[in-house]
Amino acid sequence: MIRLRSCILTHVLYSAPASPISSLRRLLSTTEPAPPVPANPGFAVEDYLVATCGLTRPQALKASLKLSGLKSPSKPDSVLALLAGLGLSSADVAALVAADPRLLCAKVDTLTSNVKGLAGMGMSRSQIAQLVMLGCIIFRCKPVVSRLHYYLPLFGSPENLLRVLKQNSYLLSSNIDKVVEPNLAFLRECGLGACDIAKLCTSLPRLLSTKPEKVRAMAACTESLGVRRGSGMFRKAMQAVAFRSEEKIAAEVAYLKKTFRWSDAEVGIAVCRSPMVLSRSEDTLLRTSEFLISEVGLEPAYIAPRSVMLCLSLEGRLRPRYYVMKFLKENGLLNLGWSYFSIVKATEKVFVEKFICPHKEAAPYLAEDYDAACRGEVPTNFRFA
Template sequence: MAMMLPLLKRSLYLTSPLSITPKNATFILRLSSSASATQNPSPKSNIMADYLIKSFGFPPQKAATASNYIAHSASTENADSVRNFLERHGFTESQIHAIVSWDARILVANVDETLRPNYKALRDIGYFSDAELNRLLTYHPRIFTHPRAIPRLNFWKEFLMNDKKKLLTAFVRNPGLICQDIDSGITPKISLLKDYGLSQNDIAILLLRGPGVFRRSVTSMEALLNMIAKELQLADKSWKFARCLIALSSIGTDNFQVKKELFMSFGWTERDFLDALRRDPLMVRFSEENIRGKVEFLVGKGGCENSYIVSHPSILGFSLEKRLMPRCHVMNILKSSNLVGRVGNLYNVICLTEKKFLDKVIFPNMARLPELHDTYIAACASQIPL
C-alpha cells in the first residue's frame, strides 16, 4: 500500500461541481457477524490467512495478524463476493489491495446489506463521481460502513468551503476523521483553536498539513496550545504559532521533552533550544539518530558552532548524506584554497538548489580547482570518505 499511495495522491485532482443533499443520507451498518479480534486464532482463521496470502500477497505474519479480525469466517465465499463487488464498481486491483491492507474486516461485510446500499447512498448524494468516490474509499474504507459518514462529510465539505480537493486531502491525511463525532469531538477543538486566534482558514491548513492536531483530545490540545503560547512565547494568530502546533502535535508531549534533552546534550541551553524551535518548529520532527548525526557532523567536520545551528535550525532539515556532507566537503576544499569568500556562508550554500549550487559554487571555481566537480559528484555518491 505504501508504494501505491503516492500514485493515488497524484490522481486526486478533481473538478466536478459541489452539491450534497440530504437524500439517502442514512447509512446501514450490518456486518455478517462480530469482527472482534481473537488472541488465539482458531483453525478457521488459517483459511483467511491463506486467502490473504494467495489473493493479496500478504506476508505470512501480516496475514496471520489480519486474519485475527476475521477469524469467525468459515470460508472465503463472502470475501470473494466483496472482491467481486468492488471490481464491478470500478475499483482497480491496486485499490482493492489497498482497502484490504488498510482493514481486512471489509472481507466479512455483507455485500447486500452493507456495502451495496452504503455505496449507493454515497453515490446518490451527487458530490463525487464514481472514480472520485473510489479514490476516497480506497484511502478511507471506514466510510463504507460508518453510519454517520454522510453527515460528517457534509460538515467538512462546508467547513472547507466546498473545496473538494481539500476535502479529499483531509480524509486521506486523517484516517480517523470519519470516526470523530462532530458535536462532542470536532466542534470543541475548532472552538478552542479559534480562542487562540486561529482563523477558519488557519484551522483548515492544520487539518491538511498537521493531522496530529485533530487526533488529540480537547484537554491535550489545550495543554499544547498553552505551552506554545507561554513557554515558546509565540503570538497567537502568527503562522509560526500554527507551524509549531503542527510540529509538536506530531511528536507528543513526552517526545518533546526527549528532544529537548537531546539538543541540550549537545551543549545547548534551554533558551537555545526554545530560540531554535521558534525559528523552525519542524526541527523536532526528526528521529534522535537523524538529529544527532547532523549536529555532530556540523559541529565537527562542518566547522559550525552550536550558536550557528541555533540561528539556522532549518539546516537540520536537509539530508546528511546527500546535502550536508558533500557540500561541506566542497566548502572545506574552497576554504583551504582561500576561495570560500566567493560563495557565501554555509547555510546559504546548503539551501541552494542543485543547479544553483553547480552554477554559483562549483563551475566558477573549476578554473582554479579543475577536479572540483568530479570530487563533488563522488562525495554525493559516498565514494570518498567525508
C-alpha cells in the same frame, strides 16, 4: 448474473453524454418493482460468501455469524454489482465483505445515493472506490456525503481529502459538532489561518478527531517552549509536540542542550526558530553536532538561532556543500560574502547556479565531485590535508 449486472451498472453510471446519476435514476425509475423474493430454502450464506464473494472458508464462517437474517442472494447480488460497477476488484470486494459483512445487506438506494453525492462533489469513480475501501461501514450510512462536504473546503480537493482519510479514516465517523468543529475553532483562536490549519491537519489528521481538551494541552505545551500563538512557527511547533508527553519533550530539550553545548536561553532560541528539531533522532543530532562544531568549526551560539540547519540532511546537504565551499575557498573561487549558513539554506537550484555552474572551466570536475559527495563518497578533490 452478477457480472451482467456489473456491466449494466458500469455502463449506466459512466456512459456519456448523460450524467452517471441521471442515467441510473432513469433506470431505477422506469424499472418495475421486483416482486418480493421469497426465502430460498437452499440458500447457504457461508457457501455464498466463499463462492461469490471470494472469502476463505474460515472468513466465511466468521462473517456468516453477522448475516443470520440473510435468506436470499437478491440484496447481496445487487450490492456486489454496484461495487463491481465502481471498478473494485474481486480481491477488494472480498476484503470489504470480510471487514464488514453487513455491507451485503445495505440498502442499495442508500449506496446509490451516496455514489451520486460523491460524484457531485467532483469525485471520480476510482476515488469513490478508494473511499469505499477506506470506510465501507460509514459508506453504507446516509451522512457520509454531508460529512465529506464539510471536510472538502478544509482540504481543498478530493485528492487531498482522500490522502488525509487514508491516514485517519476515523474522520468519517468523528462527531463534527462536539469534536471536529471545536478543534478547528480553537486552532483559529491560536492565530492559524485556513492554509496553516489545512497543512497542520494534513500532516496530523488525528488532530481533528482528538478530544478538544487534548488539543488545548498540546497548544499549552507549545507555548511553554516559548513559541507564542500567532507566530509563524506555532503550526510547526504544534506539529512537533503533538501526541508526545511533556516528559518526552523535556528530555529532548535537555538532550539538545547537552549535545550542542547550549545555555537555557540558547536552546530556547533554537527550538523557537526550528521546532522540528524536537523530532530528530538522538543519533542524527549527535552526528550533526560533531560535524558542525568539530569539523566546520561553528560556535554553539552561532548554531542556535540558525537551528534550521539541524533539520537538513547531514549526508545529502550539510557535508557535501561544506566540501564545495572549502574547495572553492582554498582555490580562491568563493565570494567572501557567502557564509556556510547561507550556502546550506539555499535551494538546490540556486546552489548549483551560484557555486557549481560558474566554475565549469576552472573546476570542470566540481559538479561530478559534488554529486559523488551527495551519494556519501568523498572524491579525491575533496580530501583536504
